[in-house]
Amino acid sequence: MATISELKSALKETLESRGVLGQLKARIRAEVFHALDDTSEPRPALSRENLLLNELIREYLLFNKYRYTASVLNAESGQPEVPLDRQFVANELNVVEDPSASTMPLLYGMLSHFLISGEEKGGKVFLQSTGAPAARVHNVRPTSDTKRTGAHETLATGKSSTEPLVLHSGYR
Structure with a gap:
């Protein structure tokens, strides 16, 4: 006869x-969060950067079927319930997509772009502050790289801010 401990273990494995x-x-966590969430307290206004970042994350979460995590993100962040139009987000980020890239979340294309850019530039991609709220930035310092000079003149993509980031399929 099986013990309670053995039954629990078998159930957990199954x-x-x-x-x-x-x-x-995940569902229990989401439901507990929603039950405890104080909706009477207004959420702080979303900055443009946070709105776009949250939307990129939401698109990634929903693509990977992390629905409960996405619902908690929406509730906690104050992100609009209706997702932003993908083309709007791409335009705001100055991104142009290859038609085959449109089936994947924008984050995958961006990650692929930076992985390729990093390989082309010796493994390093320089990132600079976006002007995000200072209260959320913690000890951000560039890594030391003896090859990098005039780093503040270069954007993360290695291009000027007026040139679009072109995303191609092929990641994942």
Whole structure:
């Protein structure tokens, strides 16, 4: 006869092997958060940067079927319930997409671009401050790189801010 401990272990293994345990845990967390969330307290206004970042993250989460995580992000951040139009987000980010890239979240294309750019530039891509709210920036310092000179003149993409970032498919 199996003990309670053995039954619990077998149940846990079964739920994990079916991929259900992670979904259940995420759903419970989301429901607890929604139950405890104080909707009477207004959310702070979203900056343009946070609105766009949250939308990129939401698109990624929904693409990967992380619906409960996306619902918590929306509730916590004050992101509009209706997703922003993808073309609007791409335009705001100065991104031009290859037609085949439009089936993937923008974040995948951006990551692919930076991975390729990094390889072309010796493994390093220089990032600079976007002017995000100072309260959210913590000890951001450029890494030391003896090859980099005049780094503040270069954007993360290595291009001027007026040139669009072109995304191609091929990542993932």
